[in-house]
């Protein structure tokens with residue numbers, strides 16, 4: 003008797019897998035956070051400028067502010083003399099007007115006094131009583147125009163933007179104290195396998211420490227998720243059933259192990275029996291046996307047990323789906339060849355040196371050091387081997 007044809011898609015592409023997972027995740031609600039808690043969050047709404055930056059036309063240097071035309075003739079041999087009539091400090095502008103042959107002292111970030119449009123830095127000046135002597139012409143290039151960064155009312159940051167450190171700084175500069183951000187996804191995490199042992203416990207031959215759960219929890223936190231640690235379940239349908247049930251309320255359940263062809267790989271059949279399978283197997287290596295499905299409304303992504311496989315599937319499929327940020331790749335020159343697989347995209351571990359990337363070497367899915375020592379995943383598309391000297395796309399780790 004031949005096995006019945008599965009009624010779910012198999013051997014989907016990496017892109018399809020990513021899109022199918024993203025489609026199962028709930029639309030995130032919005033909450034408000036203070037600037038100090040905004041790092042790593044995602045903007046829920048566009049952010050506009052409440053003020054202009056700079057808020058006035060100001061100096062980029064410490065020196066004097068003057069009329070450019072007064073200083074054209076200045077050289078070291080024949081300095082130009084200007085009368086100092088006051089000073090402009092950051093936050094404390096000069097209120098008078100600067101006339102012909104006059105200047106004010108000025109400091110970085112201080113507003114340009116009315117009547118001036120050029121700066122001469124202190125390095126090019128000499129004091130002489132109430133006057134200064136300029137050894138070179140003053141330059142309007144050392145002035146920062148009002149609104150040169152952004153103007154009040156400008157739309158500056160788009161909804162969906164991940165708040166990196168520079169973007170938190172920008173949000174503050176725009177004048178916002180609180181930001182509307184997407185609520186964090188709540189993700190339950192379970193590792194499976196009779197041989198999987200908590201780090202620190204004694205380890206017998208054939209057992210392995212639970213690196214996946216800690217690696218995946220760290221990756222989830224990098225994605226800004228709240229992680230619900232479900233611990234570890236043995237390879238038994240009843241134990242797995244109970245563990246999956248305990249994830250109720252989460253937006254997503256991530257599991258590791260038990261998704262391949264072995265007699266003790268129960269994840270797929272459990273989903274078929276109690277939920278549904280959205281796909282099984284992705285055309286990628288490592289990570290081919292990844293599984294997506296649902297369990298009473300809870301999306302479930304089953305990552306393969308092999309340590310490199312689970313983390314690579316997370317990096318290229320789960321992370322972009324959870325964060326809504328597309329996977330960024332860059333082009334480097336291959337320093338070594340990278341082999342192609344006929345029917346899978348390969349994500350080989352590579353070491354970056356200058357503008358080149360070389361094969362890490364040991365590419366087995368159980369060689370965790372190939373990930374921790376590598377800088378990037380080298381993307382080798384199905385059937386298209388990379389020769390040394392070719393351009394290649396890489397994803398940074």
Ligand SMILES: Nc1nc2c(c(=O)[nH]1)N[C@H]1C(S)=C(S)[C@@H](COP(=O)(O)OP(=O)(O)OC[C@H]3O[C@@H](n4cnc5c(N)ncnc54)[C@H](O)[C@@H]3O)O[C@H]1N2
Nearest residue numbers: 193195211212213214259260261262263267306307308311
């Ligand atoms: N006959 C076939 N065998 C296998 C196939 C196949 O297509 N046909 N696929 C292979 C591939 S590719 C992968 S990847 C693995 C995935 O298998 P499972 O998801 O069922 O994972 P396990 O069998 O449970 O474990 C595999 C491997 O990973 C270690 N492991 C498991 N959990 C953890 C953990 N939490 N931390 C660290 N290491 C873990 C486990 O001890 C095994 O060594 O299947 C291949 N087989």
Ligand code: MOO
Nearest residue numbers: 288289290311367
């Ligand atoms: O694809 Mo598996 O993930 O080779 O080890």
